[in-house]
Amino acid sequence: MSRAKVVGVLGGMGPAATWDFCQTVLRLTPANTEQDHLRLLVDSDPGVPDRHAAMRGEGPSPAPHLVAMARSLVDAGADVLCMACNTAHMYADAIRDGVSVPFIDMIESTVQAAVRAAPDAATVGLLATTTTVEAGLYQAAFARVDRTVLPLDAERQAAVMDLIFRVKAGHTGEDVRAIAREIAREPADAGANVIVAGCTEIPLVLNEEGCLVPFVSSTEALAQDVVNFAFSSRG
Amino acid sequence: MSRAKVVGVLGGMGPAATWDFCQTVLRLTPANTEQDHLRLLVDSDPGVPDRHAAMRGEGPSPAPHLVAMARSLVDAGADVLCMACNTAHMYADAIRDGVSVPFIDMIESTVQAAVRAAPDAATVGLLATTTTVEAGLYQAAFARVDRTVLPLDAERQAAVMDLIFRVKAGHTGEDVRAIAREIAREPADAGANVIVAGCTEIPLVLNEEGCLVPFVSSTEALAQDVVNFAFSSRG
Numbered sequence: 124m125s126r127a128k129v130v131g132v133l134g135g136m137g138p139a140a141t142w143d144f145c146q147t148v149l150r151l152t153p154a155n156t157e158q159d160h161l162r163l164l165v166d167s168d169p170g171v172p173d174r175h176a177a178m179r180g181e182g183p184s185p186a187p188h189l190v191a192m193a194r195s196l197v198d199a200g201a202d203v204l205c206m207a208c209n210t211a212h213m214y215a216d217a218i219r220d221g222v223s224v225p226f227i228d229m230i231e232s233t234v235q236a237a238v239r240a241a242p243d244a245a246t247v248g249l250l251a252t253t254t255t256v257e258a259g260l261y262q263a264a265f266a267r268v269d270r271t272v273l274p275l276d277a278e279r280q281a282a283v284m285d286l287i288f289r290v291k292a293g294h295t296g297e298d299v300r301a302i303a304r305e306i307a308r309e310p311a312d313a314g315a316n317v318i319v320a321g322c323t324e325i326p327l328v329l330n331e332e333g334c335l336v337p338f339v340s341s342t343e344a345l346a347q348d349v350v351n352f353a354f355s356s357r358g
Numbered sequence: 359m360s361r362a363k364v365v366g367v368l369g370g371m372g373p374a375a376t377w378d379f380c381q382t383v384l385r386l387t388p389a390n391t392e393q394d395h396l397r398l399l400v401d402s403d404p405g406v407p408d409r410h411a412a413m414r415g416e417g418p419s420p421a422p423h424l425v426a427m428a429r430s431l432v433d434a435g436a437d438v439l440c441m442a443c444n445t446a447h448m449y450a451d452a453i454r455d456g457v458s459v460p461f462i463d464m465i466e467s468t469v470q471a472a473v474r475a476a477p478d479a480a481t482v483g484l485l486a487t488t489t490t491v492e493a494g495l496y497q498a499a500f501a502r503v504d505r506t507v508l509p510l511d512a513e514r515q516a517a518v519m520d521l522i523f524r525v526k527a528g529h530t531g532e533d534v535r536a537i538a539r540e541i542a543r544e545p546a547d548a549g550a551n552v553i554v555a556g557c558t559e560i561p562l563v564l565n566e567e568g569c570l571v572p573f574v575s576s577t578e579a580l581a582q583d584v585v586n587f588a589f590s591s592r593g
Contacts, residue, residue: 139381161404
């Protein structure tokens with residue numbers, strides 16, 4: 124039996140979401156003993172230049188930093204890469220171009236998971252950073268599978284962003300979870316047939332129990348694809 | 359202000375304990391924003407040769423693997439190293455000899471934390487793997503601060519080992535937590551003034567609420583020392 128692939132994780136955006144992703148990989152791995160688990164190489168670097176400032180033209184592009192991180196993970200032994208942050212997928216092409224190993228794309232994993240979770244859903248409620256929304260990452264990916272992302276008005280989008288910053292600041296208690304459930308209710312009331320947590324901070328305070336329609340976590344979608352891929356070519 | 363130090367983590371022994379350690383570092387870091395957190399480079403490698411088999415002379419020494427892991431983390435940018443596994447500290451000297459950066463020793467961190475948590479305690483109840491016990495890691499370190507580790511009889515030590523394997527297999531539910539509390543009660547009943555979780559799987563199912571005397575987690579003790587050290591020379 125050949126070994127499973129070594130998984131490199133570009134992380135730190137933010138760190139709580141990174142460890143949640145790693146734990147989700149662990150939970151989704153079919154394993155009876157320690158030795159059955161995947162080897163993960165993780166660079167949790169909160170010093171990646173701010174994606175939101177870059178989008179607004181107020182800071183440097185994170186692309187060179189992310190490409191250097193990706194190459195360092197490959198140098199350390201990663202056979203496949205992934206990144207536990209949706210917004211940073213604005214720079215996914217730069218990462219793909221910068222390394223010779225596969226990059227498992229969180230946006231694609233999430234869209235495919237949403238199609239599986241709600242095969243008949245036409246309208247998607249997206250909870251993501253304002254930068255992810257403005258970059259159109261999910262709108263483009265869902266359009267390719269004939270689905271429409273329901274736009275949030277500015278006030279509701281600001282509430283999502285406020286929630287994400289609370290989680291990034293370490294607040295994940297019941298008060299913040301109640302806010303998350305309230306925020307998730309609105310797109311469902313407005314006609315969304317599936318709620319997509321297109322930001323890795325969201326699943327830290329929201330799960331399917333808080334939603335009126337099927338809920339898809341980008342963290343879990345990527346973790347499942349990573350596990351499947353890492354074990355796929357064991358012979 | 360100079361940047362905080364980059365922390366390299368030798369992990370995967372087991373992986374659940376590794377992510378728990380990383381989350382504990384996060385929790386103990388004074389931070390208001392994502393950017394305030396430490397950069398962690400983590401190699402979570404469940405393929406490190408089995409420490410228990412090596413101790414029994416039935417498998418290869420993990421030392422070369424751990425030294426290679428340590429060097430790779432330094433090559434990737436780590437300024438300081440630590441290892442989220444007590445038993446593997448049998449090979450701490452090999453790691454220290456193999457790299458030129460500081461190695462923060464989990465056994466030492468835990469002993470110092472136990473002295474702070476229970477300044478007058480003379481007798482220590484140790485919950486650790488049989489290999490850690492047989493290697494005498496904690497007995498030697500506690501002897502240097504004039505404390506005695508209470509020996510467990512073979513049956514009780516086997517129960518601790520069974521608990522650790524349950525946690526490594528992913529079982530951390532209330533049934534396993536109840537067993538952990540029961541196990542922790544026995545050394546306290548036998549005269550221990552402090553309970554030390556000298557295995558990183560134990561704090562996943564036991565905390566101070568489950569103990570009759572002060573409880574010290576090796577995971578938390580190491581994480582606190584890592585945070586203190588990483589920020590110590592920011593000027």
